[in-house]
Amino acid sequence: MGTVFSLDVRDELAPGTVEAVVHRLHTLDALLSTYRPDSEVSRLGRGELDLADCAPDVREALALCEAARGATGGLFDARAGGRLDPSGVVKGWAVEQARALLVVGGSTRHSVNGGGDVAVGRGPLSGRPWRVGVADPFTPGRLLAAVRVESAGVATSGTAERGAHVLDPATGAPVTALVSATVVGPSLLLADVLATAALVAGTGACDLLDAHPDHDWLVVGQDGRQRSSPGWALRTC
Amino acid sequence: MKRVVLALVSTCTAVAALLSYRTTPLPTTTGAAAVAGSRTLTGEAAQTRWGPVQVAVVLDAADTIVQVQVLQQPDGNHRDLEIGAYALPRLQAQALELQSADVDVVSGATYTSEGYASSLQSALDQR
Numbered sequence: 001m002g003t004v005f006s007l008d009v010r011d012e013l014a015p016g017t018v019e020a021v022v023h024r025l026h027t028l029d030a031l032l033s034t035y036r037p038d039s040e041v042s043r044l045g046r047g048e049l050d051l052a053d054c055a056p057d058v059r060e061a062l063a064l065c066e067a068a069r070g071a072t073g074g075l076f077d078a079r080a081g082g083r084l085d086p087s088g089v090v091k092g093w094a095v096e097q098a099r100a101l102l103v104v105g106g107s108t109r110h111s112v113n114g115g116g117d118v119a120v121g122r123g124p125l126s127g128r129p130w131r132v133g134v135a136d137p138f139t140p141g142r143l144l145a146a147v148r149v150e151s152a153g154v155a156t157s158g159t160a161e162r163g164a165h166v167l168d169p170a171t172g173a174p175v176t177a178l179v180s181a182t183v184v185g186p187s188l189l190l191a192d193v194l195a196t197a198a199l200v201a202g203t204g205a206c207d208l209l210d211a212h213p214d215h216d217w218l219v220v221g222q223d224g225r226q227r228s229s230p231g232w233a234l235r236t237c
Numbered sequence: 238m239k240r241v242v243l244a245l246v247s248t249c250t251a252v253a254a255l256l257s258y259r260t261t262p263l264p265t266t267t268g269a270a271a272v273a274g275s276r277t278l279t280g281e282a283a284q285t286r287w288g289p290v291q292v293a294v295v296l297d298a299a300d301t302i303v304q305v306q307v308l309q310q311p312d313g314n315h316r317d318l319e320i321g322a323y324a325l326p327r328l329q330a331q332a333l334e335l336q337s338a339d340v341d342v343v344s345g346a347t348y349t350s351e352g353y354a355s356s357l358q359s360a361l362d363q364r
Contacts, residue, residue, distance in 0.1 A: 008341065111342050113343075116343065116344055116345045118342050118344050130341050131342075132340060133340035133342070133343040134344050134345055135343055135345035143343065154344040155344065156345025182344060
């Protein structure tokens with residue numbers, strides 16, 4: 001997946017849990033990384049492999065992409081720009097799978113970070129939620145905000161660190177109206193999809209996100225102007 | 238409490254996650270020598286496909302990072318030097334900034350060097 005995962009576990013884990021997480025992430029990476037020319041998803045994208053012949057994990061990832069496309073009215077599209085790239089759901093999906101393995105391993109207090117997509121359980125201490133920083137899209141290494149989060153996912157889609165890499169499925173051109181969209185929600189997978197869709201929606205991001213009242217969000221325009229959900233300010237710390 | 242950092246394949250990584258549990262604010266001085274009781278830990282050289290990357294961290298008496306020094310960076314060609322000159326100071330700034338912020342983890346920070354992160358982690362593991 002071209003990125004690094006980290007686990008922060010604050011309680012006891014059953015033996016072998018971390019190994020299981022590592023194994024699962026390597027399996028997903030081997031199948032679904034667009035950075036590996038030999039992954040099933042790369043071969044599928046080049047037309048060398050039929051979807052029916054792909055591993056169940058690949059078919060499920062593509063099914064999630066289809067669901068995400070439907071749920072966002074086409075704003076999220078794993079084939080935007082004509083090239084198959086399911087990374088927009090795969091990273092969040094992988095983080096959630098890692099978190100599920102930690103839960104099965106007996107942990108309740110943990111955070112999992114996969115390349116800036118974050119899923120957390122209960123806070124590191126009783127009465128103390130996780131504090132999740134949001135990267136400043138204009139200045140690498142700086143934070144725009146920090147929010148308190150428990151048992152939720154936090155996803156940021158932005159143009160600053162990797163350039164204008166999110167493409168508008170309608171035009172195939174990079175989106176530029178917003179430089180960053182951060183979404184907090186019960187599912188990291190959906191939060192991640194909504195963050196990408198918001199970036200594509202541009203000036204329509206607020207309307208899109210308002211339709212998901214159980215999510216909090218912060219979007220930053222190219223001009224630096226910030227907009228956020230009513231609940232965002234209650235989370236900031 | 239247990240913290241595990243997994244490096245997976247790659248072109249990038251999250252230094253943020255490596256450092257995020259250090260929640261003590263940075264001291265106002267960044268001059269390592271000026272901090273009483275400071276010590277320097279040298280990370281292992283991390284092998285990347287472009288060449289070795291090695292860093293050292295300077296910690297104060299409270300084990301807060303006050304400086305990250307780049308000891309080795311890829312210099313095989315002009316482009317390597319260009320990238321090193323651009324990226325490594327940004328990574329250094331990032332490591333310090335994120336530590337100074339009172340957060341556990343950062344959303345949206347993805348693009349940092351794998352070699353930098355793993356050498357930095359090996360230095361921090363010596364604390």
